[in-house]
Amino acid sequence: THAGALAGHHVVITAGPTREAIDPVRYLSNHSSGKMGFALASAARDMGARVTLIAGPVTLATPEGITRINVICAVEMLEAVNAALPDCDIFIGCAAVADYRLADIAEHKLKKVPGSAALTLNLIENPDIIASVTDRECPPFTVGFAAETRELARHAHDKLVRKRLDLIVANDVAAPGLGFGADDNAAVLYHLEPDQPEVPVTSHTLSPRAKQDLASAILVYMLP
Ligand code: C5P
Numbered sequence: 001t002h003a004g005a006l007a008g009h010h011v012v013i014t015a016g017p018t019r020e021a022i023d024p025v026r027y028l029s030n031h032s033s034g035k036m037g038f039a040l041a042s043a044a045r046d047m048g049a050r051v052t053l054i055a056g057p058v059t060l061a062t063p064e065g066i067t068r069i070n071v072i073c074a075v076e077m078l079e080a081v082n083a084a085l086p087d088c089d090i091f092i093g094c095a096a097v098a099d100y101r102l103a104d105i106a107e108h109k110l111k112k113v114p115g116s117a118a119l120t121l122n123l124i125e126n127p128d129i130i131a132s133v134t135d136r137e138c139p140p141f142t143v144g145f146a147a148e149t150r151e152l153a154r155h156a157h158d159k160l161v162r163k164r165l166d167l168i169v170a171n172d173v174a175a176p177g178l179g180f181g182a183d184d185n186a187a188v189l190y191h192l193e194p195d196q197p198e199v200p201v202t203s204h205t206l207s208p209r210a211k212q213d214l215a216s217a218i219l220v221y222m223l224p
Contacts, residue, residue, distance in 0.1 A: 034058035
């Protein structure tokens with residue numbers, strides 16, 4: 001029904017986790033599978049878009065007909081986004097970017113210190129990739145994701161405003177069988193009403209369904 005709706009548009013999507021090295025053999029990361037971002041990439045392609053998928057370390061096959069750029073850590077993901085952005089019409093930040101990285105990556109494998117019961121790692125903040133996109137002079141239509149375990153609406157609204165997003169897709173990752181790693185997902189979409197400051201936020205609830213079907217349903221809210 002929406003075939004060709006994104007023809008002539010460049011959609012840039014980040015997906016998956018980032019991996020922040022601790023030493024040559026260890027890292028900090030999270031449970032993001034990348035499935036939702038990859039499903040969005042296929043759905044956007046099916047609507048006629050040119051798609052650039054910037055993927056953290058995941059084991060998923062590259063959807064046909066899209067450009068995939070593999071990255072490992074948040075700083076690399078930011079560089080790939082900056083390179084893809086100049087002609088981007090829609091940016092979807094689906095990646096679960098690590099909020100922090102190691103202040104110093106050890107050159108050699110850290111050794112267990114006999115007799116010491118605790119280890120302290122020094123972390124520094126990673127760049128906020130999606131906020132750097134909306135910070136540009138002519139930002140694309142920008143969509144964020146929010147994985148929450150509680151107070152979906154409040155956190156989503158907070159992120160919409162703080163990161164200057166056009167749309168946010170909130171997932172309840174505490175719901176059994178949905179979210180991280182699962183094949184099914186549900187979502188609540190939030191956006192602000194332009195010129196209606198008295199209306200705080202508008203929401204649309206998408207019931208649980210296969211991530212591929214959810215991706216197509218979400219994209220309908222981004223159509224130009
Ligand atoms: O603040 P939080 O990480 O929950 O926000 C989630 C949204 O922000 C997602 O769209 C995610 O891709 C994006 N994000 C980002 N760079 C970060 C952290 C989050 O682009 N460093």
